[in-house]
Amino acid sequence: MRIVLAEDSTLLREGLVRLLTEEGHEVAAAVATADDVVDAVARHRPDVVVTDVRMPPTHTDDGLRAALEIRRRWPGTGVLVLSQYVEKRYATRLLADRPEGVGYVLKDRVAQVDDFLDALDRVAEGATALDPEVVRQVLAGADRTDPLARLTPRERDVLHHMAQGHTNATIAGRLHVSQSAVEKHINTIFDKLELSRAGGYSRRVLAVLRYLGV
Incomplete structure (x- = not known):
């Protein structure tokens, strides 16, 4: 699948690019800010966007707001949001409008590669993927x-x-x-x-x- 990745940590971003590429996916863009991820989606029209919650410019919920904008403008694009902690309000905002094709996963789950890739596949297929710890x-x-x-x-x-x-x-x-x-x-x-x-x-x-x- 074609993926746009947004993560401001260079180490994690590069690690995810390598992981996804090795799994046969195309990483169309890997960016570090919420503004850039929206622009990248407009340019590349990916199957799935993987984005952090807390990103520049404010390091609060910029990534989440970008995810919500992407779902509004490109409803066929799956969105998998990564978060450092369980924050119920973020998961709720993502699911409130249209829960299909959306996921909310803790960053620790990335280290469990099979679980992370499974969540990514489910989001791409239009299903909902919530982190087990949130549940x-x-x-x-x-x-x-x-x-x-x-x-x-x-x-x-x-x-x-x-x-x-x-x-x-x-x-x-x-x-x-x-x-x-x-x-x-x-x-x-x-x-x-x-x-x-x-x-x-x-x-x-x-x-x-x-x-x-x-």
Whole structure:
């Protein structure tokens, strides 16, 4: 796939370029500022943009705002955002408008190459890819009045993997259960989160948005 990369750390940026190139991807541009990444997307029209959150010029949320602008101007472009820490508000802003083709991954995940590349592939395919630590912290914070608190430990495991963008077949393999068992757990999750009237794949997205509080 064709990728535009935005990361102000020279070491990490060059490391990502090498990794992605070795995996057979085309890195059309590798830039260091939020302004440059928007310009690069306009010029190269990549399949996916990989961008840091905190970047020049202000080193606050410039990369996130660039990601939101890219999704608005080029809705067919996947966006994978890298963050140093779990910041729920950033993940929420990314998913609030249109959760398809977007990912939020901690920078530590880059060192786990297979997980990082898997998230990249899922975003390119139009799925949602959330870092497991984001999912874990949100689920752990559910209180007794939260519908998430109604879920059994196994249902939480299934939702944990759903939120990362995995298919039913992949979830079944990871949890060592049958695919039909996963489907039953997912239907129960939809019921407990009061999503039973929503149709099709959108219920998976709505489940993710529900626990993120979008």
